[in-house]
Amino acid sequence: MRRWGIGFVWERGARLALWLSLALSFGWAATSRAADRLVWRDREGLVDADLEGWPLAKLLRAISAKTHWQILVEPKLEHAVTAKFSGLKTGEALRRLLGSLNFMLVPATNAPAKLLVFQTSMQAATDVVAAPPEPEPPPADKKAIPNELIAILKPGARESIEQIAERLGAKIVGRMADLRAYRLEFDSETAAQSARAQLANDEDVESIQANYAVAKPSPPEPLALGLLPPFTLRPKATTDTSRVVVGLVDTAVQTQGTVLKDFLLPALSVAAKAEPPTDQPTHGTAMAETVLYSLSRSSETANGTPVRLLPVDVYGNDPSTTTFEIAKGIYAAINGGARIVNLSLGGGDDCPLVRAVIKSGHDQGVVFVGAAGNEPVTTPTYPAAYPEVIAATATTRSGQIAAYANRGDFVDVAAPGMSLVPYQNEPYLIVGTSTASANVSAAAALVLSATGQGGSELEAQIRKAFAVKPALGSP
Numbered sequence: 001m002r003r004w005g006i007g008f009v010w011e012r013g014a015r016l017a018l019w020l021s022l023a024l025s026f027g028w029a030a031t032s033r034a035a036d037r038l039v040w041r042d043r044e045g046l047v048d049a050d051l052e053g054w055p056l057a058k059l060l061r062a063i064s065a066k067t068h069w070q071i072l073v074e075p076k077l078e079h080a081v082t083a084k085f086s087g088l089k090t091g092e093a094l095r096r097l098l099g100s101l102n103f104m105l106v107p108a109t110n111a112p113a114k115l116l117v118f119q120t121s122m123q124a125a126t127d128v129v130a131a132p133p134e135p136e137p138p139p140a141d142k143k144a145i146p147n148e149l150i151a152i153l154k155p156g157a158r159e160s161i162e163q164i165a166e167r168l169g170a171k172i173v174g175r176m177a178d179l180r181a182y183r184l185e186f187d188s189e190t191a192a193q194s195a196r197a198q199l200a201n202d203e204d205v206e207s208i209q210a211n212y213a214v215a216k217p218s219p220p221e222p223l224a225l226g227l228l229p230p231f232t233l234r235p236k237a238t239t240d241t242s243r244v245v246v247g248l249v250d251t252a253v254q255t256q257g258t259v260l261k262d263f264l265l266p267a268l269s270v271a272a273k274a275e276p277p278t279d280q281p282t283h284g285t286a287m288a289e290t291v292l293y294s295l296s297r298s299s300e301t302a303n304g305t306p307v308r309l310l311p312v313d314v315y316g317n318d319p320s321t322t323t324f325e326i327a328k329g330i331y332a333a334i335n336g337g338a339r340i341v342n343l344s345l346g347g348g349d350d351c352p353l354v355r356a357v358i359k360s361g362h363d364q365g366v367v368f369v370g371a372a373g374n375e376p377v378t379t380p381t382y383p384a385a386y387p388e389v390i391a392a393t394a395t396t397r398s399g400q401i402a403a404y405a406n407r408g409d410f411v412d413v414a415a416p417g418m419s420l421v422p423y424q425n426e427p428y429l430i431v432g433t434s435t436a437s438a439n440v441s442a443a444a445a446l447v448l449s450a451t452g453q454g455g456s457e458l459e460a461q462i463r464k465a466f467a468v469k470p471a472l473g474s475p
Contacts, residue, residue: 040066047085047093054081059097060117060129067113068400069105071129074118077101112400143349144210146189148173149196150324150353153180157204164204168195174324176331181353183211183324212323212349216251216315217283220421220430228422233296235262236304240337244307244449246291246441247333247341249326250284252276253311257424260288265308268336270328271316281423284311286430287344287438289421294442300450307445310336314345323351326383330354334361339454342441343370343389344434346381355386362388365455367462369441371433378408384437385410390462394418394436401468405433413466415439440466 039048040063051059056079064071083096094103094115104122106114116125149170153161161182165172169191174183186192199205245265252274255261258281276282281289288309295301314321314329326345333341334357341361358368370384372393384391385408394405394417401407402417415436421428444462448454453461 038062038066044087045089046087047090048087049093049097050084051097052082055079056081056101056117057129063097063115064129067115068403070112070114072114072116072125073127073129074120074124075127077117077119143213143347145213145322147186147192148211148322149184149186149192149199150209150211151182151184151199152206152209152353153182153204154206155180159204164199164202168198170195174328176324176328176353179331179353179357180206181324181327183322207352209352210349212347212351213320214323214326214345214347214349215320216318217345217432217434219280219283220286220423220428222280223420223427223429227420228425228427229293229420231259231293231296231422233259233263233292233301234304235308236306238306238308242306243337244445245310245337245339246307246445247310247312247330247336247338248284248287248291249312249314249329249333249341249343250287250345251282251315252313253284253288253309254282254423257281257422258285258289259292259422260285260309263292263305263307263309264288265310265336267311267313268329268332269313269316270325270332271313271318271321274313274316281421281428283344283430283434284313285423286419286421286428287342287434290419290430290435290438291342291442291445293419293421294439295446298446300446306449310338312336321345323347323349323354327351327354327357330357330361330383334364334366338366339448340367340369340441340444342438343368343383344437346371346373346384348379348381350380350382350385354383355388358383358386358388367444367454367459369437369444369462371437372408372411373406374404374432374434375406376403377406379406380408380410381406390440390459392433392437392440392466393468394431394433402431404431405436407468411468412463413440414468415443415466 037050056077059081060071060073079099079101081097085096102118104116116122118125161172165184170184170186172182173185186195196208199208254276295305295307310333312329312333314325368389370389370391372384372391373381383389391410391412393407393411393414394402395414396402401414416439417432417436419430419435444458447461448458
């Protein structure tokens with residue numbers, strides 16, 4: 001196999017993030033008194049402080065939490081910090097905060113910077129300062145739709161879903177007839193619970209599941225930079241067998257004002273007809289452009305690409321969708337010929353129907369990539385957390401896991417979490433594990449189109465090439 005591919009996409013993605021010279025701010029205020037605050041404004045490279053009587057240990061723990069530096073301090077040092085300033089550069093801020101103490105800030109490649117604090121010599125800085133653990137939020141309330149159920153019938157069921165719905169007083173509001181799965185709506189939560197009890201022992205019913213709401217991912221933000229990334233990618237003529245189809249299960253994808261027109265297959269929708277805004281790109285549009293821009297940065301696509309994007313809208317105009325529609329959208333992408341399915345969406349609820357559809361596609365050789373979630377916690381996000389899905393978290397321009405990104409044990413890979421995309425000749429920034437997922441999907445498409453290796457071979461290559469390194473474990 002040629003030495004191009006995944007590493008190239010990764011490096012160019014990191015260089016794009018560096019080129020943008022943008023970073024996320026993840027400072028927060030200290031809380032020992034009403035006026036106390038310590039803010040690291042990473043985007044501007046500036047620090048604000050208003051501290052009174054802070055001991056050295058407290059100061060260093062706060063700095064570690066805000067910067068994620070590795071901090072080593074000389075044992076038994078004592079120093080009380082009272083300081084008030086705004087907008088100082090990092091070095092000046094450290095001098096004001098540490099007073100007469102000596103310090104050295106040592107940058108590192110692909111690892112956190114190291115801050116040494118000492119009185120006598122650098123070698124004396126041996127005690128590690130541990131940042132206070134970030135409290136994980138309490139488990140989110142389950143978003144099960146209270147008056148709905150998903151019913152899956154057994155093969156050869158004697159009673160039809162219409163008969164079952166009429167008997168239970170339900171409306172059939174969604175169908176996946178090939179999988180014998182149906183979305184039932186009831187007049188109330190009480191009626192749904194009663195129906196669940198009745199169907200639990202029904203010989204025609206294979207399973208009864210909850211249906212969960214999944215919020216629509218946020219669209220990209222406009223930038224006032226006046227910069228648009230160059231785009232030279234061209235579609236290569238394909239046949240049905242040479243075409244590489246990437247399914248995008250997401251919000252609706254726009255063509256007007258984007259670079260997408262020549263790379264899109266006819267869009268599918270499992271939701272009500274969407275009317276995307278005309279004044280900003282949708283999340284789906286941003287993901288589609290992220291995939292194409294990742295492809296365009298590879299020399300392997302200089303003569304064009306056989307990659308085509310298959311948009312599958314599971315949201316319509318609604319602020320949320322459900323796990324039933326996501327399962328239906330994934331099924332539509334697979335039936336539409338997608339060999340890679342990008343899932344830049346998700347929530348905290350495990351839906352057996354979604355898992356079953358993904359497992360079936362995976363068994364057929366479809367590669368799935370999912371966003372790990374934009375909360376700095378370890379709780380799983382679905383569908384990324386299913387073992388058949390490559391769960392992608394986001395890295396910063398320095399190669400560290402982003403402060404906002406999920407880093408649970410279910411996470412498989414890490415990729416750049418920032419992308420600049422055009423809409424109506426204006427630049428927009430999209431940040432998050434959604435973007436990381438799209439970048440990984442692009443790398444998978446690049447490998448598949450160049451080598452023809454799909455299925456488990458492709459998945460193994462992607463998992464290895466983008467694997468989360470130990471140094472990336474915490475930002």
